[in-house]
Amino acid sequence: MSLRPNLWTKYSANGSSCVEVLLTENEVLVRNSLRPDAGTVSFTHAEWDSHTQGHKLGVFDLPR
Incomplete structure (x- = not known):
């Protein structure tokens, strides 16, 4: 899934x-x-790229 500029994209696993x-x-x-008014967390594009690359590499996987 790719993000589209200026459009909220919902993801549910x-x-x-x-x-x-x-x-x-x-x-x-x-x-x-479920609580969009509760606030947001913001990332720079570089931070987001780093996070998504780490995710693809399994850096954030819980131990089995």
Whole structure:
């Protein structure tokens, strides 16, 4: 899935916990889709790239 500029994209792995991501010109915003008014977390594009690369490499996987 690719992010589209200035459009909230919803992702749910288990059907109940949803995250929304918004790509802007300068940052990437993340919020809880069930409580969008609770605030957002922002990342620079470089931070987001680093996070997604780490995710692909399994850096954030829970121990088995």
